[in-house]
Each structure stands twice: as C-alpha cells, then as structure tokens.
Amino acid sequence: MKNQISGALSNFFFEYETPRQVLVRNRRVGVVCRLIQLGVLVYIIGWVFIYEKGYQSTDTAVSSVFTKMKGVGYTNESGKERVWDVSDYVFPSQGDSSFVVMTNYILTEGQQMGKCPELEGRHSCESNADCEGGSFKRTGHGQMTGVCVNTTKTCEVLAWCPVEDDHTIPNPALLMSAENYTLFIKNSVTFPIFGVTRSNLVEGIDAGYISKCLYDPDTAPLCPIFRLGDIVSLSGFNFGKIAHEGGAIGIVVDWTCNFDLDLKYCIPQYNFHGLYGNPDETDQTRASMGYNFRYAKHYLENSIPKRTLLKVFGIRIDIIVQSMARKFDIIPTLTAIGSGVGIFGVATVVCDLVLLYLLPKREFYKNMKFKYTDTQVQHDSETLGLDKSINYTFEANARQVQGQSNDPDSEAGSIETEVSKK
Template identity: 35%
Template sequence: MPWFFPLPALKLFNTQAIKGMIYDFVTEYETPKIVTIHSLKFTLLLRITQVVILLYGVLYMLIYDKGYQKKDATIISSVTIKVKGIGYSRSAKNELVIIDGADYVIPALENSAIFIMTSFVRTDQERSKCEESKGLKEARCSSDEYCQTRNRSPNANGRWTGKCLIKSNATEGFCEMDGWCPVEDDLIPSETVEDALNFTIFLKNFIEFPEFNVIRKNIRDDMKPCVYDEKHDKTCPIFRLSKIMDAVENEADERAKMLKLGGVIKIKLDWDCNFDFHVKRCAPVYSFGRLDTKFRDEKFSKGFNFRYVDKSRNNSVLRLWNLMKPKVRSEMSQIV
C-alpha cells in the first residue's frame, strides 16, 4: 500500500530545509535582553526581598532548623532499673521487720518500669471457714435461710456455706464463707516501710542511632559513686527517692499520701543529640513528673495498690499480703 504525506510535512523534511536548520544552529545564538530601571522604590523592594530570602535560608533553615542534617527515626533503646536500700517496719506485735530490695521491688524485673512498696496491709490467712467481711452489706443476716438464698454475691470473698453466724446477745450476724480466712480488711491501718525515701534507683539506658552507626549510654566513662542533683550533678544516673518525690510534688501532705496510698511517677530521658559536635556530648537530660491525679482532686480509686500473694508455708498456713505502693515508671523520649 503506497504512503502519502501531507504537503507541510514534505516541505519540513526536504533537504534544503534541513540544511538551513543546521546552518542556523551553528551560526546564530540568542541572549536575553536586560532592561535597567532607574527607580528607588522598586530597587529597595527588590533588595529587601532578596535579604529576607537570604536570612530565612541561612538563619532559619540552616542554623535554627538545621535543614542540612539527617534525622534518625529508627532509634533503638533499652532501659534497666535497679533499686537499693534497706527499710523496716513494725508489726502489730511491735516486732521490727527488715525489708530489702527483694521485698519491696515487686515484681523483680519489668520493662522500663519498677514498683516500689512504701506501705502495705498484711493479712495472714489460711483456708478455712469464717464469717464474711463486715464491710459487705449483702452478708448481714438474721437466719440461715437468708444465706442460703443469697449465696451468689459478686463481692463475696468466698463460697457461702448457707449458715448465718450470730454472736451471743446479737440479733444479726454475717453469713459464713469457705475460703481464705480471716477476710482481709482494708480499713485497718497500713504498715509503713520506714526509710523508703532513702532508697536509690539506678537507671541504665542504652540507645542506638542506626542511621549514624552510633551507640550511647547514660553512664559516663569516668563514672564514680554519685547521686543525681539538679544543680550539682545532672548527669548521674542514680536517683534518691526523696529527690524524685520533691521534684514531682511540692506539697508535703500530697507526698505523705503518696507514700501511704501509692502514686504513679515518671522518669523521662530526653536525648537531644547533635552529631555536628563530638559524640561524647550526646547525653540525656532527666526530668520527673507525676502521672496520677492529686488526692484532693481524685474522687474515686485514690492512689495505686494491688494484691500480692506471698505463699510462705508455716504449719500449713498460707499468708496473703495486700501490698500498697507507688509505681515509678521510666519513659523514653529521643530527639535527634
């Protein structure tokens, strides 16, 4: 089938036209035309705009925002915490009980957090039958029939046997339960761990910046025995509990209630590292804060506490301890 080209295409690709294009390309060139304007107003406007753009690029983008730097968003961090100190408490029989780290740190190891017991309610219990808690209204009874028909209370401390235990010269009593006896009583005074404010917390933090192949730790190479102080030793990774309490709460009454009822405290590490300088200048800045609500503002579930079972066997008796303690949590924050 024959090919037909339109007339303009034939004119464009003929031999004479191609020779002319090559000749023009070799012998001709173009240059922009510059027009000079003599105007003070427009000249000042131009120079001010140029200066503003220059200052923005140098002062903000390069110096302040460091736009020439790379930032590492894949930071890897690990935190371990160790608590030391000896505390003591006095039992109901006025016996001195020594408490060390194995007793007041529960559990022994956590991920970036630690629990420190500063007060507790202890109830020695054994499996037997006894009356229900006096604080449980549903357990009040006047006959066995009542306990037999109401034996499924969600707040019961054990399985009700169906008997109503009424003391002599009384018209009402409490339903009998089968479980851990005697029932724990949160209204009894808690035992305080004395000298708890002198406990020390050793915080060890390792951090890696994969983008820059840099690994740092919060422990100095020339590390010596020390205790953190905001004015005299800001880099020491050993913190006294009293210093932390003073930093997070300035009211003495609130601090006392935190030790008695529990609280939640954070230790924050800010890594703001600029690798334009020597890598040894990359060190954390410590800060402290209280995460739970002040007791005067909290209306429900004040403080922090939980039950912990110490199953020490003595003449087939198992002891149950209800521990109340503050929680100290270490939180990481990395800024490159």
C-alpha cells in the same frame, strides 16, 4: 519535511524561553514585596536552619534499660519488728524499666481455705435468703454458701479465711524509710543510621565516682544513682502523701545529640514527671486514689496450705527513654534551600494581586502584564499583510498614553519595551 523536523529539533535543543517580565516602579508595592521577601528569609534562616536544623538528617535510638534498687526498711507493728530488703519491697525483682517500690501495706497472715463470714459492711444480710448459694459478688472475697452469719450480719463465703480487712490504711506509711532508698539506672542507646552507641555511664563516670555520687540536677547531673525521696520531690509530689496510698512517677532519659560536635557532648538528661499520685489536697475528692495491688506468699503449715496476703501500696516508677540525634547531610540541606527559594514566589503572587486587583490603575497594569488576542484585529492584520507585533505594540502604547498620571507611585514610571518592530 526533513528540514522541518531538523528545525524543530534545533529549536528544542538550542533555544531557551524566559517568562516575560514587567518592571513596576511603585513604592508601596516595592515595600510590600521586600517585606515579604525579608519575612521568608528570616523564616528560612531562623526557623528552618537554626531552630529546626533543616541541614541535618535525624535518627532515633534503640535503647535498653536495667535498674537496681538498694536500701533497707524497718517496721515495728504491735511490737513485731521487721527488716525489709530489696527482695521484699520491689516488684518485680528482675530490674525492669517499670517496677513498684512498696511504701505501705496491709498484712493478713495465716489465711487458709475455708468458710468464714464476709467482711463487715459488705454484703449485709438479714436471713439466708439474702445470700444466694454458689453465687459471687464483684467486691466479695469468695463464693457465697447460702448462710447468713448472725454475729456479723454478713454472708458466709468459701474463701481464704480470715478475709482481708482493708478499711483502714496505715497512716503515716509504714515504710517511710523508703525515702532514703537509692535507684541505679543503667541505660545504653544505639543510633543505627549513624552507627553510634552510647551509655549513660559517660566519660568520667567510673566505679569510683558511682560509689560516692548521688544525683543532683545542679551539682551531679550525670550521676546515675537517684535517691527515691529526691525523685518524688523533683516530680512535684509530696513523699508522705504518695507513700501513704501510692502513685506513679515517670523518669525520662533524654538523649538529644548533635553528631556534628564531638561525641563526648552526647550526654543524657534526666527529667521527672508526676504521672499519678496526690500532689495537692484536691486529689482527696477523687473516687479512686493512689496505686495498689495484692501479693500472696504461699506456704505449708502442718501439711495445710496457707498464705500471707499483702495489699501493697507503692510508688510505680516508669523509665522512659526518648532520643533524637542529628548530623549534617547534603540531601536535607538542598531540600531546605529549594523549598525556601520556592517560598520566595509568595512575594510575586501577593504583589501581582495588589497590582491587578487593588490599585486604582489596575487596568493599566493588566495591559502591561498580559497580551490580549483580538480575533477581528488579527483577521484584519492578516488581510493587510501586517506583522501582528505592530498591532500589539500600537495597542499597548495607546493604552499607556491614556493611563499617564502624575502620581509617582502609579504607573508613570512603568516602562514596556517592545523590540519586535517591523
């Protein structure tokens, strides 16, 4: 018993088993095998390592963005001149990564709480019965009082009076001067895995450069100051159309960095995308176009609360930071190599399928590749005291002789060596 356990342990630790292999000399199968292996090699080197950079680990950034608009607008409505500065035309004013620049508006001044007729064309009535007192209409301006105003043929409402008339949008936009406003973007990113922090104010972007530069994708691609008209045109929109009814534009700050190179090569790229607006004439068929919202400025006049209502049409700017940093790492490198080596097994599987199921002499190859156990032959061999390997060898040699062919691409060149002879 002790000898058996000792022998088993010895065999386990000091013996190595290898799969049985059959060398097949067949031109067609050999070419198929090499082509598949070549394809796998091209995939590993070209796609996994060169294109996907499978030898590097990756990290995305934690980012912060703040913005600042500059510029002055001028309007002259019915002889009323007005200058608009940043505090008037930017909403909100805190310098967020998402904000609106006003380009057009409808102004309703001197509103105060009271009773007045609804806007003509809305909630028309013929008598008081058509105006249910105390009720509201979704598109109305206030609560109906139950009175039908004969002069306008509309229901009387309790609201901020006079009610806003937004049927006609000024065209061209009142603040076409917004085309020359400038936007300053300050962005910083941190890649926590690699411990790297970068700002879009990269090497060479100092106060002197910022004071005179203006972004241009060809001549000044790193300048963080953008002209609003250039942003609109680079996004594919027409400034006159988007300024009239408003729209949305996305500015993407792209940080794609390779930290295997010097840190100075980690620089941002700016891309501009028209998200919503009027890029072509087909937009005129839409049920709802542009971008707008209402903003009220409240004040007291002779102790009476009043307000000035603005329906603002503007360009919504959304600044989006996307990032991907890479650096060499031995773990993904070994993983990529291991998976590539495993894929090489595809060639063996395909070639085995061709040999065993598609070629005319597939039975011969099956005999070469597999050993068959015949219960009756095994019983007779044990009865006569013969070594089982002799029977296997005789059987295989007999099948090989029967399958001989003059075809150079067939099994004629296939050789099986049986070393276990009695």
